[in-house]
Amino acid sequence: MSQGKKIDEVTGVETTGHVWDGDIYELNKPLPRWWLYTFYISILWAIGYWIVYPAWPTINGYTKGVLNYSQRDQVKQDIEAWKSGHAKYRTQIAQMSLADIRKNDELFQFSIAGGGALFGENCAGCHGRGAQGGIGYPNLNDDDWLWGGDLDKIHQTIAFGIRSGNPNAHDSAMPRFGTDKVLDEAQIRDTANFVRSLSHLDVDQEAAKRGAQIFADNCAACHGDQGKGNQDMGAPNLTDAIWLYGSSQEAVMQSIRTGRGGAMPAWSERLDPVAVKMLTLFVYSLGGGQAEAASASAPAAGADKPK
Structure with missing residues (x-):
């Protein structure tokens, strides 16, 4: 109910005149002015934002705002700027051999950075984020390779895969000695x-x-x-x-x-040649890549071994 306003004896604050249960009074304590000003400024800011930037959906799309700003267009511009800034590196990678890229520290570091991102997107699902592998998926950090661990052999494996169906893939298979009743x-x-x-x-x-x-x-x-x-x-x-x-x-x-017979995709069918090279250099950099000169005498085990 409502009664006349009065000063509360306990707090010394004027009441609003509203009272409940006969003795519970509502104190008249308005919001601080700074809070009200901030609130009003926020309203004005929102109205200004609606006018300047895209904001409201419409039947045929959305309001464009006086600046006609588009975040999608901005992302496209950023991507194009990135591509433009890195185009010279990609051109060099496309034209140079893996061995020459390895000797060029700037290109090698660029390839490792890009290859790491490609690995995370395409390879980590099987090999793990740290390339540590798992049951059925090889560890790429060691120096034990099935098909060879020098740059060219790693590139061959990544580009064409293992039992992938690609005509250039590694395609040898271990016999199924039990399934085919060769051995009891x-x-x-x-x-x-x-x-x-x-x-x-x-x-x-x-x-x-x-x-x-x-x-x-x-x-x-x-x-x-x-x-x-x-x-x-x-x-x-x-x-x-x-x-x-x-x-x-x-x-x-x-x-x-x-015989197990694990398979690996032919990444040359999914990625461009520069990306395949960058992936190759990244895998090589993990620590298990064999030096080119030593590849002929390297231990014969590794990346897809059905042991």
């Missing part, structure tokens, strides 16, 4: 014991001895008599401690049974 389960178990023994893992020694002959008859043609692998055939080194699918007895048996 006991032979697969013995072979797995022998393969694991090459990496000095704990195995059934008697089974490994039996598996040695099976390996010689069925696997040595690709992996070599000592299991060191063969880059020309895409056969991994079986003697190191790096395992793409795991080193357990069951994991190795599954690899022998099915």
